[in-house]
Amino acid sequence: MTASILYIEDDLEIGRFVNEHLQAQGYTVNWQRTGEGALTAAEGCRLVILDVMLPGLDGFTIGQRLKKAMPDVLILMLSARTSIDDKLQGLQFADDYLTKPFHPDELTARIEVLLRRSGARLAEPLAIKHLLVYEQQNRIENRDSGAEIMLTGKQFHIFSYLLRHLGQILTKEQIYEAIWGEAYMDGDKTLMVHIRYLREKIERDPASPKIIETVRGIGYRVRP
Amino acid sequence: MKTPKERLNRLRFRQTLLSRYLLIILFAFLFIPIVLPIATFAYVIVQENVKRADDSYLKYGSSSEITAMWHEQAALLGQADAASVDRKLEELRLKYTEASLFWVDSSGTTMLQLPPQERLPIHWSPADAVQFMKNSIDSDPFTIVSFLGAEHEGPAFMVMQIPRSIIQLDRPIGSGTPFYVAILLIMIGLFFLLSLLFFRQIRKRLIGLQAAMSLQGNQSLPQPIVISRHDEIGQLETAFNLMVEQLRESKERELAEEKLRKQLIANLSHDLRTPLTVMNSQLYSLSREPLSVNGQTVIKQMELKIGSLDNLIENLLSYTLMTSGRYPIKLEQQDLLRIVRESAASWYPLWEQEGIAADIDLPDEAMLLEVDKAGFRRVLDNVFQNVIRHAKSGSYIGIKVETYEGRLALVIRDHGNGLDAHTSSKGAGLGLAIVNYLLHEMRLDWHMASSSDGMTIYIFEQ
Incomplete structure (x- = not known):
């Protein structure tokens, strides 16, 4: 499935390059050089990539209007403005903020993460090591045996949270606060216990886990 | 006006x-x-x-008024016979009820007495008269003696005695x-x-x-006050209002300047980074072409240089903002280790990629400090960046909590070539200057220990 992207960038060279790069990745791209008519152009798009410094309306204003009109559309700011203030201002409405110069691979990686996190769930199952994860059906299958793996509510929550942040290391505080919705307390072992049970269900060898990897001193990670 | x-x-x-x-x-x-x-x-x-x-309160007037009245009556009775004198006295007695009246005729015989008095002599000898007068002076009752006749030629006389309390109020001097x-x-x-x-x-x-x-109003400036009166304090109040006005103006100027400076830096950042972005994307396209191994190495090198140039621009612009006091610092009680873990989580993939082994050993207990989260992330970013750039040869980064000079300190250690490697390369100085500035703003102290075995940075409370 290809997602369609609205890309607003006034610089010709960067615009042409990004346009081609994204098309090469299989996305349908609508490249506009100004923010005028962005609202109509964004119809039917999953994601909008916005530059900040544009002729006429600036990217922040366009982004805010877009988010207000279409809360479901994802917004990725792609800007040469790197100050904390700018990032904070951008992230008030945008879903991600990438600074220029950027590596094209990072751009595509971020777009993928955004699309996945937003629940634009992939029709094809996600294959991780010996597991097949059907995100739409909330189903996890063991490829070795073809059997479905049943998880408890919390276990499934934790696992899908890690999957949404594929390749990203998450600290125990981040996971705890995302799943339980309350502030993490020092020395709380709840998450560790849940992860241990989760591993027993999904890992081939829970003693040396391959799917949910422990990054010592930091947290956990699921690598694609 | x-x-x-x-x-x-x-x-x-x-x-x-x-x-x-x-x-x-x-x-x-x-x-x-x-x-x-x-x-x-x-x-x-x-x-x-x-x-x-x-005086006006006295019933019969003052003593002098009574005396005058008595003399007047005596003058009128000059040629009168004894009966008319008696009648007159009886008439007067009716008016002055408290008074004692009597008269003595020309032969010296005491005539009518109202009321009768015992001590009076029947016949008045000159000695009696003198004695009576002597007793009467300044005594109570007040005594008035008047010879009858227009010229008071005598020898008949009439006497009025009246208690002093009636003609005189009792008022001491x-x-x-x-x-x-x-x-x-x-x-x-x-x-x-x-x-x-x-x-x-x-x-x-x-x-x-x-x-x-x-008292502080909006913009943390004092409010102007109402001038109560135009005197010296009124002048002081006027001067105070003038000062508040000037403060407000200068604050506004400062804000405008800050905005302008931020705008300038944003524009500069945009103008410098746009060509870098173009270069980066073109290099990316180039790397997709069939190239020799040498060509690929050159591209890799150029990408690295673009990365460090970008970093340098970032640091330069941040440092400009910081030194002009325009870098927002918001101190809040936070778990320092949590920030460290989050930062390390984002750097970890890069360390893996560069073959740097991360040895992270942080306690479970929170290390609560007053810090600015974004600012501290920036400090860590700069330190980690330096490790990747200048201490890659050591293939090691250690992040721990140890005691340093009796205080709990966050310790970041590498196994590079020490300070020489860090400072000799351009750009590191600026990164560390930012670290220094931010830590100072967050009331934290730091110490850098360098040897040929690598460098260790201690960050601790002041």
């Missing part, structure tokens, strides 16, 4: 506190020579009035002194009250001014 300054100078003397103070002083000086005589004068006048009031003292005391009290009120008012206004100075 008058400017406030003109208003300050055009202060009328009678409006000043000085004039009022001088008035009070003058009052104090005039106390003895003016107030005392005034009080005395008032006393005398009051006394007189009181006396006159007393000096009975008005308490009144006099009271007037003086009231005057002194009035003086004290006046000076007290004067100073109380000054004090109240000064305290009001002080409160206005310590």
Whole structure:
């Protein structure tokens, strides 16, 4: 499935390059050089990539209007403005903020993460090591045996949270606060216990886990 | 329209506190020579009035009035016979009921007595008359003797005796002194009250001014105050309002300048980074072409250089903002280790990629400190960046909590070539200057220990 992207960038060279790069990745791209008519152009798009410094309306204003009109559309700011203030201002409405110069691979990686996190769930199952994860059906299958793996509510929550942040290391505080919705307390072992049970269900060898990897001193990670 | 300054100078003397103070002083000086005589004068006048009031209160008038009346009656009876004198006395007796009346005829015989008195001689010898007169002087009752006849030629005479309490009020001399003292005391009290009120008012206004100075309105500036009176304190208040106005203006100027500077930096950042972005994307396209191994290496090198140039621009712009005090720092109680873990999580993939082994050993207990989260992330970013750039050869990064000089410290250690490697490469100095600035702003201290085995950075509370 290809997602369609609205890309607003006034610089010709960067615009042409990004346009081609994204098309090469299989996305349908609508490249506009100004923010005028962005609202109509964004119809039917999953994601909008916005530059900040544009002729006429600036990217922040366009982004805010877009988010207000279409809360479901994802917004990725792609800007040469790197100050904390700018990032904070951008992230008030945008879903991600990438600074220029950027590596094209990072751009595509971020777009993928955004699309996945937003629940634009992939029709094809996600294959991780010996597991097949059907995100739409909330189903996890063991490829070795073809059997479905049943998880408890919390276990499934934790696992899908890690999957949404594929390749990203998450600290125990981040996971705890995302799943339980309350502030993490020092020395709380709840998450560790849940992860241990989760591993027993999904890992081939829970003693040396391959799917949910422990990054010592930091947290956990699921690598694609 | 008058400017406030003109208003300050055009202060009328009678409006000043000085004039009022001088008035009070003058009052104090005039106390003895003016107030005392005034009080005395008032006393005398009051006394007189009181006396006159007393006189009119007396039933038969004062002693002199009665004496005059008696002499007048005596003069009318000059040629009268004994019977008409008796009648006259009886008539008078009806009017002056408290009085004792009698008369003595020309032969010296006591005639009518109203009422009869025992001690009077029947026949008056000259010695009797002298004795009677002598006894009567200044005694009670008050005695009036009058010879009959127009010229009071005598020798017949008539006598009226009347108790002194009826013709004279019993009022000792000096009975008005308490009144006099009271007037003086009231005057002194009035003086004290006046000076007290004067100073109380000054004090109240000064305290009001002080409160206005310590009170902070919007933009953390004091608010202008209402000018109560146009005297010296009024001038002070005007000057205060002027100062508040100037402060507000300079604050606005400062904000405008800050905005301008931020705009400038944002534009600069945009203008510098746009070409870098173009270069980066073109390199990316180039790397997709079939190239020799050498060509790929060159591209890799250029990508690295673009990365470090980008970093340098970032640091330069941040440092400009910081040194001009425009970098927002918001201190909040936070778990330092949590920030460290989050930062390390984002750097970890890069360390893996560069073959740097991360040895992270942080305790479970929170390390609560007053820090700015974004600022501290920036510190860590700069330190980690330096490790990747200058200490890659050590293939090691250690992040721990240890004690340093008796204090708990966050320790970041590498196994590179030490300080030389860090400082000799351009750009590292700026990164560390930012670290230094931010840590200082967050009231944290740091220490850098360098040897040929690598470098260790300790971050601890001041």
